[in-house]
Amino acid sequence: MYNTEHGDFDGNSWEQFCQQCFKLKYERDGYQELPAWRGDLGIEGFTRTGIVFQCYCPDDNYNPDLLYSKQRDKITADLAKLIKNEVELKKYLGKQKIVKWIFVTPQYQNKELVRHCAEKAKEFREKNIDILHEDFDILVHDLDFFTEQIPLVIDAKSKTIEINHELETKENTNLWIESQIDLVATAKRKNSHRISPTALNRDEKIEKLTEITISNFLNGNITIVKLQQKFPEDYEKFMRAITQFEIKVEELCLTNNSDNGELYSQIASELKAKIKSNFHYLNETTIDRLTEQVLAEWILRCPINFE
DSSP: OEEETTEEEOHHHHHHHHHHHHHHHTGGGTOEEOOOTTOOOSOSEEOTTSEEEEEOOOSSOOOHHHHHHHHHHHHHHHHHHHHHTHHHHHHHHTTOOEEEEEEEOSOOOOTHHHHHHHHHHHHHHTTTOTTEEEEEEEEEEOGGGGTTTHHHHHHHTTOOBOOOOOOOOHHHHHHHHHHOHHHHHHHHHHHHTTSOTTOTTHHHHHHHHHHHHHHHHHHHHHHHHHHHHHOHHHHHHHHHHHHHHHHHHHHHHHTOOSOHHHHHHHHHHHHHHHHHHHOTTBOHHHHHHHHHHHHHHHHHSSSOOOO
16 A cells, blocks of 8 residues: 555555546546456556546555656656557547647655656657547646645545645754743743642643644644645635634633633634534544644634633
8 A cells, every 4th residue: 555644555555546536637627437347458547638637546655766667667668558459449549640748646755767768758759649649748647737636535435634744853843932922921921821829730731732833833834835835725625714813812811700711622623623614534633732732823823712
């Protein structure tokens, strides 16, 4: 199985996933799946605009060199099928010549694969194959080419995905603390209202709570940046939902007559529920990271305030 941040794939599940993405992304271009039953012609499907697709999922998460060699050999072998199956393919393509042949794989790590595609495209243009357009080109697409379609496909299967990343380093965290003295002081002041005045080791608890706030803020920021990069439309949706909820939080803080800890728990619970209801395709871990980041930012800046 090949592990990705959107789940594990083998050859069959990768092709099924790609077919759903192709049908969403290229519907307007007349995408047509080409099932392999009773003969594989070397392509998974094509559009009426001259784009054909071939899928490939590695069997394992190989090192970059081995991954490159397997992807390169697969491209070379599958391109040869265009020549072998030229007559048969023409029956399906009709008058439309192939303008682009796209190799769709979860990930590629070696830029030499792009050069291999360019060299193969030139080689095949010079062969003057009847089903190929004079501008015939070969491209490699990975998961990032389907950022708009992934949530729809994942949601349709009732699965969830995790926006995963490495945590912020201790060095960067310390640099941030040294450069944001006022925000850290604000967090300590607000967190002091979450701990009972008679609590044992109160000062140590306030310090620890502030460390957690800063860690949640910085690591949640990385999650949000990845959300923005991979799902830009949903990032905008996320920001709108948070901005709208801020008004309610400010009102709750102004009118609070109960324990500050209870108020914080109420805000956290309602915020998590709001994020979860808007983003069904994100898993629990990612929902928690986003919730913790927003709460931390509200502690560091606004609108959460305690008296």
